[in-house]
Amino acid sequence: MKDRIISVDIFRGLTIVLMILVNTPGTWSAVYAPFLHADWHGYTPTDLVFPFFLFIVGTSIVFAYKDKPVNAKSYKKITIRALKLIGLGLFLGAFTITFPFIKDFAEIRFPGVLQRIGVVFFFAAILFLNVNWKTLIGICVFLLIGYWLLMGFVPVGGMESTFERAPNNLANYVDLNVLGSHMWKEDYDPEGLLSTIPAICSSLLGIFTGLVLTSKQPKKTTLMIGIGGSLLLLGHLWDFIFPINKALWTSSFVLVTAGWANMFLALIYYLTDVRGMEFGSIFRYAGANAIIVYFLSSFITKLFYSIKVAEDTSLHGWLFDTIYVHDFMSMQFSSLLYGLSVVAFYCLLAYVLYQRKIFIKV
Incomplete structure (x- = not known):
């Protein structure tokens, strides 16, 4: 088609961004309820993300x-x-x-x-x-x-x-x-x-x-x-x-x-x-390389959990405890802030790829 449907690109990118966000909290022991899956029956906002994709x-x-x-x-x-x-x-x-x-x-x-x-x-x-x-x-x-x-x-x-x-x-x-x-x-x-x-x-x-x-x-x-x-x-x-x-x-x-x-x-x-409103461009960038951005986020997250900086502390845990955990913030907010930081990194990566016209098709 000559004219792209902008909303489809935005929706795809938004879904990938949400998939990364819900998969990378600072700690799984402190996550706001909407960012968790339902225990069994029922659904939360997080349960919508994968079927949306x-x-x-x-x-x-x-x-x-x-x-x-x-x-x-x-x-x-x-x-x-x-x-x-x-x-x-x-x-x-x-x-x-x-x-x-x-x-x-x-x-x-x-x-x-x-x-x-x-x-x-x-x-x-x-x-x-x-x-x-x-x-x-x-x-x-x-x-x-x-x-x-x-x-x-x-x-x-x-x-x-x-x-x-x-x-x-x-x-x-x-x-x-x-x-x-x-x-x-x-x-x-x-x-x-x-x-x-x-x-x-x-x-x-x-x-x-x-x-x-x-x-x-x-x-x-x-x-x-x-x-x-x-x-x-x-x-x-x-x-x-x-x-x-x-x-x-x-x-x-x-x-x-x-x-x-x-x-x-x-x-x-x-x-x-x-x-004709212009918004959500960052999601369009993420949507342009959706699969590779998701794959990299999953792979790097796995690395961060696997690399040990101490006997019982992973690189992920060390970064979270050192940078995001503070007495003036709740643990749930700290955990969310970590996830948002991860999302920001991959949105920046998607932007750079888009600007350089690098589109990795899987």
Whole structure:
């Protein structure tokens, strides 16, 4: 497209910035509640961040592949990009600071954020190239209802299924039996195998919004708000029988988060693309190199936690205690200030890359 949709770039960058912020507090023992995930059912502002990124992945697929031919070259590009994302995620999971710089095989976590982005991107892009929007809606409905039926009605280990964190939770059961020790925790993984199925729908719903934005529809803002409100209503109604849950990526969670994504994107779209207001450029810079900025933040954070400046003190902990902890500030505020400093660094890095026209595509 000749004219970029500024709001999409801002939304993508804002999401990456928020992902970095919620992942890098000064200390996990002192974090304001909105910057933490829900314990299990329900959701907090932090729980919106990752599904927002999968949503905008779907929206971006429309801009990238709307006029692309359906051929082997397109499939090759999609596959290579997906494999790069999965590879970067596996590297983060396997890397350790001590020689030979790779964890023992049994300790490597296979799932992860970048792995899920890669898998979701692959299926969403392939579907977008091959079926029309009506079929996409049908696939989305089928996957969300099918996931609910699987999770709610398939007996697990001879027991009635549950949505709680328990051995008879089907998603947990599948991950434990397939992944074993390669999980985030012994009894569940937030980027597990079965829960990746509804996560694909988070991107499919983003595709629908991308089709709205690229259409000749005159009232795009109103339409996005209508879609968002409808998804929020349906998601919260579904919550009564299939609880909103990020760890399980429940169908109600997909609808609610896509609803909020439409609402926020509609607001940014109205202010920037309709009214012509100029703001959020720093987020556009971050969005231009979104994946590499996120990868670097994750890798460097891992280094900071791994490098020891004393027997029981990491470089991360030393920096936090030395620079940010003061008697006149609460520990939660100090922790947030550390996270904001990290965000500022990566925003500056994104700005420099943008100004030098360096765009690292993954």
